[in-house]
Amino acid sequence: MQRRVFTSMVRVNFAVALLFIVSALTPNSAYSTPITRVVMSVDDYMPYVSSAAPKADYPGYMVEIAQHIFAKRNITLTLESVPYVRAIQLGQEGRIDGMFAVNYPDPVFQAPYIAHGIDRVCLFGNEKQDTLTRLSTRTIGMTNGYNIDDIPELKQVAEELARSTTVIWLSGDNPVVRFLDMLRDRRIDGFIERQYVVDWYSKNLPKRYAYPKLCSGDKPSYILFFTASPNSAALAEIIHSGVKDLRASGQLGAILTKYAIEDWQQTDIQH
Structure with a gap:
């Protein structure tokens, strides 16, 4: 009789332990606090x-x-x-x-x-402009929070912009569309942004204004x-x-x- 009780207790303890392991490993399962x-x-x-x-x-x-x-x-x-x-x-x-x-x-x-997904960061300018020439003297747009210091392909750009006093930072609603408008109106010489994002918003314009001058690889x-x-x-x-x-x-x-x-x-x- 004592042997049966001991065996039952072992089975119960094993079941409880197994239930605990399953609940810990299964996200949003019936055994964990549900994410609603x-x-x-x-x-x-x-x-x-x-x-x-x-x-x-x-x-x-x-x-x-x-x-x-x-x-x-x-x-x-x-x-x-x-x-x-x-x-x-x-x-x-x-x-x-x-x-x-x-x-x-x-x-x-x-x-x-x-x-x-994939991403690619580029320096954009207009069709004829060589935006890379004397970059520190150009007016370049960037989205607030952007950091290109760790992108090897844009190292030269980052170094020149660090010496520049004419970087325009934008935040808030749709900075990419605003940069496209500013480039069209020649209020900036270029801007730094994700290529696939610029391509998306450019396709709705009557003509293309922004052309990639230098890009990172796919990230x-x-x-x-x-x-x-x-x-x-x-x-x-x-x-x-x-x-x-x-x-x-x-x-x-x-x-x-x-x-x-x-x-x-x-x-x-x-x-």
């Missing part, structure tokens, strides 16, 4: 993300990826239109969970950093979550596994086709 809502910032960096999301027909392919993944897990995705630098601040304060189209992750974001772009978010590790895993599922089902291909983008898995990205 995620707050992420959006701004104007199409085709990655739009500040008009989720109401826009084209909210950005990264936004659509997140919408599909979270909807399948009954997680409400709340999107807040916030400029890049302000979003970083809110994330560090734990007031938002994540961001789209991050191209240079740092320790404020939850690792691992797994690519969800990864990410959907990332702040370490200050209590669910950051689980959310990162949900997105990572969700992208795999979307790719396997063909849904990812359909989303990317809508935005005329190739699957980044087929691209040689320089991490």
Whole structure:
């Protein structure tokens, strides 16, 4: 009789231990505290993300990826239109969970950093202009929060701009469109921005005004979550596994086709 009681206790203890392990390893499972809502910032960096999301027909392919993944897990995705630098601040304060189209992750974001697209940063000028000549004397636009110091291909540009007193920093709504307008009106000589973003907004103009003069190689772009978010590790895993599922089902291909983008898995990205 005592042997039976002991055996039953061992079985119960083993079951409890197994339940604990499963709950610890399974994000958003029935055994852990369910994630019911995620707050992420959006701004104007199409085709990655739009500040008009989720109401826009084209909210950005990264936004659509997140919408599909979270909807399948009954997680409400709340999107807040916030400029890049302000979003970083809110994330560090734990007031938002994540961001789209991050191209240079740092320790404020939850690792691992797994690519969800590609990016390329360029110095743009008008069609005939040699923007690289005497760059420190030119008027160059940059988005607030941008840092090109660690991009080898743009090292010369970074060094010359460090000596310049004519760098115009923009933040707020749609800085790329504003830079395009300023270049058209010759209020700036050039600007630094992501090539695929400039290409997206340029296609709606009557003519092209901005031409890449010098670019980095293809770099990864990410959907990332702040370490200050209590669910950051689980959310990162949900997105990572969700992208795999979307790719396997063909849904990812359909989303990317809508935005005329190739699957980044087929691209040689320089991490």
